[in-house]
Amino acid sequence: MAGGLGEDQKQARAARTVGHVARFVAREDPLFPQEDSMAKCEVCGNEYYLAFQVITAGVTHTFDSFECAIHKLAPICDHCGCKVVGHGIEANGTFYCSAHCAHAEGARSIVDNAEHVPAQ
Numbered sequence: 001m002a003g004g005l006g007e008d009q010k011q012a013r014a015a016r017t018v019g020h021v022a023r024f025v026a027r028e029d030p031l032f033p034q035e036d037s038m039a040k041c042e043v044c045g046n047e048y049y050l051a052f053q054v055i056t057a058g059v060t061h062t063f064d065s066f067e068c069a070i071h072k073l074a075p076i077c078d079h080c081g082c083k084v085v086g087h088g089i090e091a092n093g094t095f096y097c098s099a100h101c102a103h104a105e106g107a108r109s110i111v112d113n114a115e116h117v118p119a120q
Helices: 007-012 066-073 099-104
Strands: 014-018 021-025 052-056 059-063 089-091 094-096
Touching: 052 066, 059 066, 089 099, 094 099
Parallel strands: 014 052
Antiparallel strands: 014 021, 052 059, 089 094
């Protein structure tokens, strides 16, 4: 069995994420699909036995990869349009990927490192 789980192991375990804690659960878990089916990613449609769920704002989402989860759930920088992966900046009720983008949109008190802190 080089390079992966055996069929019996695949049937016995499946990854599920709640919040940001991943754990293995038995297939008998009522929140996971039955043994004869696999969870389907809501972004790309791929059916995968290690698909995971993310619960955010009370809504459960199912993904087959972090890439799809980011595509669906990550906020978009209001200045440059990139996906905010990580902490990002929230200023004036808007999300930005960095202090640079927040400054470009008028948020002046935001800094991303000690060298940018105004002298007192």
